[in-house]
Amino acid sequence: ALPARVKIVEVGPRDGLQAEAAHVPTPVKIELVDRLAAAGFANIEAASFVSPKWVPQMADGADVMASVTRRDGMIYSALTPNMRGLEAAQAARVDEVVIFGAASESFSQRNINCSIAESIERFRPVAAAAKAAGLRLRGSVSCAFGCPFEGEVPVQAVQDVVRRMLDLGCDEVDVADTIGVGTARQVAGVFDALATVTPLSRLSGHFHDTYGQALANILAALQSGVSIFHASVAGLGGCPYAPGATGNVATEDVLYLMEGLGIVTGIDLDAVIDTGDFISRAIGRPNGSRVGRARLAR
Ligand code: HMG
Numbered sequence: 152a153l154p155a156r157v158k159i160v161e162v163g164p165r166d167g168l169q170a171e172a173a174h175v176p177t178p179v180k181i182e183l184v185d186r187l188a189a190a191g192f193a194n195i196e197a198a199s200f201v202s203p204k205w206v207p208q209m210a211d212g213a214d215v216m217a218s219v220t221r222r223d224g225m226i227y228s229a230l231t232p233n234m235r236g237l238e239a240a241q242a243a244r245v246d247e248v249v250i251f252g253a254a255s256e257s258f259s260q261r262n263i264n265c266s267i268a269e270s271i272e273r274f275r276p277v278a279a280a281a282k283a284a285g286l287r288l289r290g291s292v293s294c295a296f297g298c299p300f301e302g303e304v305p306v307q308a309v310q311d312v313v314r315r316m317l318d319l320g321c322d323e324v325d326v327a328d329t330i331g332v333g334t335a336r337q338v339a340g341v342f343d344a345l346a347t348v349t350p351l352s353r354l355s356g357h358f359h360d361t362y363g364q365a366l367a368n369i370l371a372a373l374q375s376g377v378s379i380f381h382a383s384v385a386g387l388g389g390c391p392y393a394p395g396a397t398g399n400v401a402t403e404d405v406l407y408l409m410e411g412l413g414i415v416t417g418i419d420l421d422a423v424i425d426t427g428d429f430i431s432r433a434i435g436r437p438n439g440s441r442v443g444r445a446r447l448a449r
Pocket residue numbers: 166169199200201202203204205206230232233234235236237239251262263264291292293294327328329357359390391392
């Protein structure tokens with residue numbers, strides 16, 4: 152049976168905008184986050200506290216967090232790869248921090264400049280300090296369904312990193328298809344394997360839509376028992392360390408699917424469509440949501 156309700160985490164302001172080649176003005180980012188909050192999301196990934204040399208697009212995270220209209224009960228999340236990132240996130244009064252690793256060694260090296268084992272040791276103090284400060288802690292596992300450098304990724308590698316993230320104290324772990332290569336049966340297999348590691352209520356599906364499989368993969372994950380999904384308004388994004396990758400599945404398309412399935416999200420699809428139109432115009436990009444384009448053309 153499908154869940155009656157799912158949580159959709161909006162990652163466009165982070166995963167989407169981190170990949171924009173052109174500079175996105177800070178006020179545009181702030182308006183994007185505020186519009187998304189008004190649309191009803193309970194969790195928005197709004198910033199990254201990473202090296203500005205690695206990802207210059209995210210260098211204004213503190214300014215974004217300082218100016219968004221904070222709403223009660225809303226979880227604003229940010230990526231924190233190390234202690235320096237955690238301290239910046241705390242100063243910015245972020246509610247949830249995200250440690251991000253990978254199930255493939257090559258991607259770990261390219262993305263965060265260390266091995267998987269080294270990353271876990273680097274995350275350990277970050278996780279401990281986050282917990283001590285009462286922050287929510289999320290882990291992200293890239294390349295769970297394939298790696299741009301290594302190809303196939305063994306499911307045991309995914310299980311292993313998910314287990315280590317949970318051991319560090321993560322409340323939730325994101326199982327990410329960084330390059331959008333997974334297909335539905337594979338997705339069901341990976342989540343079935345992960346169900347032997349943890350209750351699936353603690354895992355989320357983070358699907359990029361590079362190969363057009365994301366909605367099918369979400370349906371497969373739903374049927375396996377996953378009830379948290381990440382999505383990016385207007386399908387914004389790509390990944391700076393995954394050549395050829397495109398954005399996350401468009402939030403509008405996921406909401407439309409959920410509506411059709413009778414699954415409650417608490418999010419206003421029309422408001423998200425308007426927000427997708429706003430951000431696509433603001434950054435001068437075609438709207439990457441099929442539902443958004445169809446509705447806006449009416
Ligand atoms: P490093 O070079 O090994 O680390 O980078 P370092 O400690 O030697 O620091 C290098 C420089 O960065 C130093 O500056 C530090 O001060 C500075 P310098 O002395 O050269 O002037 N620095 C920082 N500055 C600001 N905030 C910080 C910070 N840390 C160091 N927190 C590091 C290691 C992890 C820092 C680097 O590799 C990095 O920042 N990587 C970020 C990669 C990234 O953001 N990737 C995109 C997000 S992940 C993603 O999109 C995948 C996801 O969506 C899931 C999926 O789809 O797969 C989550």
